[in-house]
Amino acid sequence: MKWFFILIILAMTMKAFSQNPKRSVTVELNGLQTYYEVYGNGNKPLFLLHGFTQSSKSWIPFISGYSKEFEIFLVDLMGHGKSSPFTGAVSIKSAAQNLKDLIEYLELDNINAIGHSYGGEILFQLALIKPEIIGSMVINGSCGSWNAQDFPEFIEYLSYANIDNLTWMREQQVNEERIRNILEQFPNYSIEVNESELKSIKTRTLIVVGDNDDATPLECVVKAKSNMPNAYLWIVPNTGHGSHQDKNKDLFIKISTDFLMGNDW
Known part of the structure; x- marks a missing residue:
């Protein structure tokens, strides 16, 4: 019986330890502080890339699912978490350039990546800036083009006046000033990838979208899928913008792992 309890304690300890990063680093790249953690x-x-208003903490529940096959990099993307705040209008292209700088700093020739929303749009841009750097990518809740001005209800929702309903922000951002900075920039959020650019993205890509995702227009998803020469589409039933979370998490991890490992589709 004593050994049974010892094994239980060891299992709990190993589980807790597995959630601790091998490295947690803030590096300065071209004058910008970029924070990342390494697991697995x-x-x-x-690379697991979070959505706008989130931080790398949003991917913590996924670490154990990916840790066997991958060395996992959680990054606080430009403007978020422990990385440098926005100093001008939010720029997805600049955020992608910053991510490229980080990958080169880490001396990684080729990565796999999963990006949710803002993180997905950054991956579209990274694939345009330096296509050879991404082996395969999973884009969740993004089609590469998005303009906050087309969604006035989201601008109203993601405002500091509504902060008490944005509970995750105080859990994931470093302080109130950072939260204000992010929300003030949201109305400036705009990016577009045209058909010619989509056709130039040869990266093996799985586009994932919930069938009830009111932030990712299906026509935009279809445009991306039909123009990208090596793209696949997974429409997740009965779910919204966070189609990788909650009840879908385990299936998302399984399917994304299979895809990133190069299994047939």
Whole structure:
């Protein structure tokens, strides 16, 4: 019986330890502070990129699911978490350039990546800036083009006047000043990838969208899928913008791992 309890304690300890990063680093790249953490036991680099208003903390529940196959990099993207705040209008292209700088700083020739929303749009831009740097990518809740001005209800929702309903922000951002900075920039959020650019993205890509995702127009998703020469589409039933979370998390991890490992589709 004593050994049973010892094994239970060891299992709990190992589980807790597995959630501790191997490294947690803030590096300065071209004058910008970029924070990242590294987890996992695999040898294939996997970058997990969060959505706007979130931080790398949003991916913590997924670490155990990816840690066997991948070395996992959680990054606080430009303007978020422990990385530098926005100093001008939010720019997805600048955020992608910053991510490229980080990958080069880490001396990684080729990565796999999963990006949710803002993180997905950054991956579209990274694939345009330096296509050879991404082996495969999973884009969740993004089609590469998005303008906050087309969604006035979201501008009203993602405002500091509504902060008491944005509970995750105080959990994931470093302070109130950072929260204000992010929300003040949201109305400036705008990015577009045209058909010619989409056709130039040869990266093996799985586009994931919930069938009830009111932030990602299906026609935009279809445009991306039909123009990208190596793209696949997974429409997740009965779910919204966070189609990788909650009840879908385990299936998302399984399918994304299979895809990133190069299994047939």
